[in-house]
Amino acid sequence: MPFSHRGTLIPRIGDEPVVASSWERFVQNQPLEGEGVRSVVLASWQRSRADAVDPATHCAPGAAAERVRQLQRQNRNLCDAAHPALEGLRDILRECGTLIMLCDPGGTILQLNGETRVRGVGEAINLATGGCWNEEVIGTNAIGTAIATGAAVQIHANEHFCLDVRRWTCAAAPIFAPFSRTLLGVVDVSGVKETFHGHTLGLVVAAARQIESELACRDGALHERLLTRAIDNFIRYASDYVVLVDTRGRVVRTNGNAHAAREMYDVRLPLEVGSEVPGLNLALPEVDRCCQRPEWLRPEWLHPVKDHEGTLGTMLVIALGARQNRTAISLPTATTTPAGNDAFGEIIGASAVLEATKARARRIAPLDLPVLLLGETGAGKELFARALHRAGKRAEGPFIAVNCGAFSRELLASELFGYIDGAFTGARRGGLPGKFEQADGGTLFLDEIGEMPLDMQPHLLRVLQDSVVVRLGDTRERRVSVRVIAATNRDLQREIAAGRFREDLYHRLCVVSLPLPALRDRPGDIEAIIDHLNSKLARKYGCAPKQLEPSVCQALLSYRWPGNIRELHNVFEVMFALSEGDIIDTSLLPTTITQMAGNSPPISTSAPMAASSGRLEEMERQAILDAIANAHGNMSMAARTLGISRSTLYVKLAAIRAIQAPHLGA
Known part of the structure; x- marks a missing residue:
């Protein structure tokens, strides 16, 4: 009878004798007969034999203690994100006599939890922290097979390839990175074969998904902080090719001409968000990163991005053209703005509150007075600042932006006021003009002004009062003519009351204020x-x-x-x-x-659609369905026919489906 292997997901205890017999024939290179071995197991046995794994291997190899600590440091984010899920598994399986493990992508156990008695049994085969359970070294097992297949798997007793492991049962599920879907590790539950239960596979799958969800939340928060800190540099290096990567070397954002960078420097960078750039994973030791970096990647292109909590990632800046002053940015004037003559045309929206804000901004723009923009993070303060500049009397002059929260006190002083040759260690030869000098005749945008150190504020106040700048290390006064626009998401009145912001500086900056609405x-x-x-x-x-x-x-x-x-x-x-x-x-x-x-009711830009209550609603519903039918399911064409946006059409269509659930070919 020809051999037929099954594709069942959960092993059956009753198959143990058949599996044992099949294994004996397999290791002796004899043909298999009958049914009994699952396809995932047979494929793993074949890989184990191809890798020359000895079925008599007594235990898994182990890593040295220092190497284990290094792997734990490299996978710290995974370990931290996995902690709640592993604790949940431990609570569920507390009385089951099992081990709960977290492994790295190579199959090395990073963390292990379980009863002392079971740990002792596991140590006999190195089912312990530091043990490596890759298929290539220990044959078929849940950890190694999950890595090899990229899928959750349960391996029971005689299904293991090595003899001394066959008294165990185990279930494992891979953990993938949120964006790139690369393998980050494996969560595993193992016990002696008498502890077998089919539900264990579901538990490890649920734990892996929980860990992935936690990683996605952490990545989202980290990337938000990274983008917030890096946004000024995207402006500063607007003429270059810029790639922003997170601490694991994954691409978060790119800007500029990738083709030009490839032509000039043979740059071979992945363009997709989530792709990893070799040599920029900050979890690895510096020596390992240097070995991984491609030859074209120059160290001087790499700029760390930090905030008060530490390093957030790396900005790769590839110069595409020489400029006399790399920090001075000259932006398009009002006559070249893409929105035509309306400097505020790039600010998207037509709500009443936004139109009122833009109307006030248009009245403020030509006054050439200091302006304080008030609004939450991400509300578009810099966009309004640029529009005020383009609509003002200094539109032909430069627009210079500086984030007051992105620098230490010393760096902020040199950024704002500049320095002379030899002013401090590492100062550029010949010195450097500060932002006030760069903005002479134009506008200086001081973002996050509420973050400015208290002892720096008197120096800024003096410049605002006297229109005179003295570079660090110099005595010469330089007169500047600059319009200042400041912005903050803080309550500066509260900061003044708390002694963290000078009241006289507040009144100098806030000659006129412009509150910006939240989205x-x-x-x-x-x-x-x-x-x-x-x-x-x-x-x-x-x-x-x-x-x-x-x-x-x-x-x-x-x-x-x-x-x-x-x-x-x-x-x-x-x-x-x-x-x-x-x-x-x-x-x-x-x-x-x-x-x-x-957990929230949908916010719609159109009136709620009742369930065919009234002729008007019925006419609208029929018009939508007719437009979709006439467009043969092309939603863009249907939206144009109806005179609405495609997203509005989707909202209306979803409401119709929710009410009447009609059958639509779209």
Whole structure:
């Protein structure tokens, strides 16, 4: 009878004798007969034999203690994110006599939990911290087979390839990186074979998904901090090719001409968000990073990005052209703005609160007075600052931005006021003009002014009062003519009361204030911003605009966007870049948005659609269905026919489906 292997997911205890007999024949290179060995097990046996694994191997090899500590440091983020899931497994399996393990991508056990008695039994085969359970060295086992297949697996008793491991039963599930889907590690539950239970596989799969969700949340928060800190440098190096990567060397954002960088320096960088750049994983020792870096990657291109909590990532700046002053930026004037003569045309939205804000800004712009922009993080303060500059009397002059929270006190002083040759160790030969001198005749934008150190504030006040700058290490006074626009997300009146901000500096900066609305206060603008981003990113990535599934559109409209427009831009660009084809589906939504959207009523830009209650609602419903049918399911064409945006059409269509669940071919 020809051999037929099964593809069942869970092993059966009753198959143990058949599996044992099949294993005997397999290791003796005899043909297998009958049924009994699952396909995942047979494939693993074949890989084990191809790797020349000795079935008589007594135990798994182990790493030295120092090597284990090094691996734990390299995988610290994984270990921290896995802690709640592993604790949950331990509570569930406390009385089951099992071991709970977290392994790195190579199969080395990083963490192990379980009863002392079971640990002692496991140590006999090196089922312990530091043990390596890759298939290549110990044959078929749940950890190694999960790594080899990239899928969850349960291996029981005689299914193991090595004899001394066959008294164990184990279940393991791989853990993948949120964006790149590269393997990060494995979660495993093992015990002596008498502890076998089919539900164990479901437990490890649930634990792996929980760890992935936690990693996604941590990555999202880290990337938000990284982008916030790096945004000034994207402006500073606007003429160069810039790649921002996180601490694990994964691409978060790119800007500039990748083709020119490739032509000039033979740069071979991955363009996809989430891809890893060799040699920039900060979890690795410096010597390992240096060995991994490609020859074209020059050390002088690498700039660490930090905040008060430590290093957030690396900015790779590849110069594409020589400039006399790399920090001075001359932006387009009002006559060259893409929005025509309206300097505020780039600020997307038509809500009443935004229109009122823009109207006040238009009145402020020509006054040439200091302005204080007040608003939450990501609300568009720099966008308004640039518009005020373009609409003001200094539009032909430079616009210079500096983030007062991104530098230490010493660096901020040199950034603002400049320095002379020899002013301090590492000072550039010939000195360097500060931001005030660079902005002479134009506008200086002081972002995060509330973060400025208290002892720096008198120096800034003197410059604002006297319009005179003295570089560090110099005595010569240099007169400057600069319009100052400052911005903060802090309550400066409260900061003054707490003694953290000078009242006289506040009154000098806040001659006129401009409060900016949060995105949640103008929900009607969200779909217009999404449409704008869709078109903008289509041009950037050289493809057609994407279609949003109705549930995606509803989730984006329902979310409160604590990070405002910046958060919306970052989230939408990640979804756009990661989407396959021309559809953005719910699988691309960040966990924070799906969770909040599930607990919040949708925010819609149109009136709620009742269930066929009244002639007007019925006419609208029929018009939508007719437009979709006439467009043969082409949602963009249907939206144009109806005179609405595609995202609005999706929202209306989702409401119709929820009420009547009609069958639509779209």
